[in-house]
Amino acid sequence: MAALSGKLTKNLVRTLGPGRHGDGSGLYLVVDPSGARRWIVRVTVKGQRNREGKPLRTDFGLGGADVVTLNQARDRALEYRRLAKQGINPRYNGRQEIPCFEEIARQVHIERLPTWKNPKHGQQWINTLAEYVFPKIGRLPVSEIGQPEVLQVLLPVWTEKHETAKRLAQRIKAVLDVAKSKGFRDGENPVMTIRDARVLPQVKQRVQHHKAMHWKDVPAFYSELATKDAMAARALMFTCLTASRTSEVINATWAEFDFIEKHWIVPADRMKAEQEHRVPLTPEMLAIIEPLRMLRSQVVFEGQKRHRPMSNMAMLMLLRRMNIQGITVHGFRSTFRDWAAEQSDVSREVVEMCLAHRIGSEVELAYARSDLLNKRRGLMEDWSRYVTSSTETPSHAL
Structure with missing residues (x-):
């Protein structure tokens, strides 16, 4: 079925400043201060209540505006509204194309290449993910990666290769942050949750000095x-x-x-x-x-x-x-x-x-x-x- 029309245009999607901009019928374009643009839809699920007993009204991410077009966002918003009207929570039944962790990671690598001092640093960035992360959680949708999945990667190397593990944690966090900014996941970054909860064992590092001639x-x-x-x-x-x-x-x-x-x-x-x-x-x-x-x-x-x-x-x-x-x-x-x-x-x-x-x-x-x-x-x-x-x-x- 064709997408519904709304207030936004393709040009406005590209040029609107920071804020939440409504297209109508619960669809919004969210522009972050950084310039990142993502779609969300607000729906009320029929017959379902929140903890306070009020109608269950929820925002759902539909993807980043750089990969999801205006018409695609309207189509997805329409589908979510239909599900909600039937009393079905779209979180568990909505059809959303969520990229896997490896797809987002490789895109982040390409986007950040100009920021590294030399190509070697950029290659090391993606190589460590390819060696330790992609084989375990690389094909998982970024929306499905939580604390258990991150721990699955970090625990085996946390004590034996502590510096490598710390770099992995930083890079996983960066990928998941970008995924959230594009509307593919919500909630707190699991890497930060693990760090704040001190889930991983404390490692005392020995300072290794370069061997020098007297x-x-x-x-x-x-x-x-x-x-x-x-x-x-x-x-x-x-x-x-x-x-x-x-x-x-x-x-x-x-x-x-x-x-x-x-x-x-x-x-x-x-x-x-x-x-x-x-x-x-x-x-x-x-x-x-x-x-x-x-x-x-x-x-x-x-x-x-x-x-x-x-x-x-x-x-x-x-x-x-x-x-x-x-x-x-x-x-x-x-x-x-x-x-x-x-x-x-x-x-x-x-x-x-x-x-x-x-x-x-x-x-x-x-x-x-x-x-x-x-x-x-x-x-x-x-x-x-x-x-x-x-x-x-x-x-x-x-």
């Missing part, structure tokens, strides 16, 4: 490293001297370097704290990178492909080839911090700023206008001289 061993190691001709060796030497993260070094471009003022400006979108970071360049650092300018690559430390950075595993694999076991590239940041604590008289604040760590409360950060570049330059110069103290010859070009 600072007393660094000069000898650096001296051996300086004899290597590989680009990974140049990158690792620069990483040691700057106490930078692997991703910051391998993705560095020449445009980030000021050779007049002698500092490297790492843009905010490549920093963990999402704030621009200036690294003072010492003579030892410049001796590593200046010869590389002759390669005329867009990146400082070029990998196997022209104008493309090396793999993020290249420096770690170099350590393994040098038979340096149990040490990570990231650990050199800890090595620098330990050396600074024991061998320098600078404040902790200066050391933490060298590592691009956020320090202090939000109020203190709001008033911190200086990055203490000059003080940090002195410390980095001392560190560079110490690290290269056993190196007989200066760093050379490839």
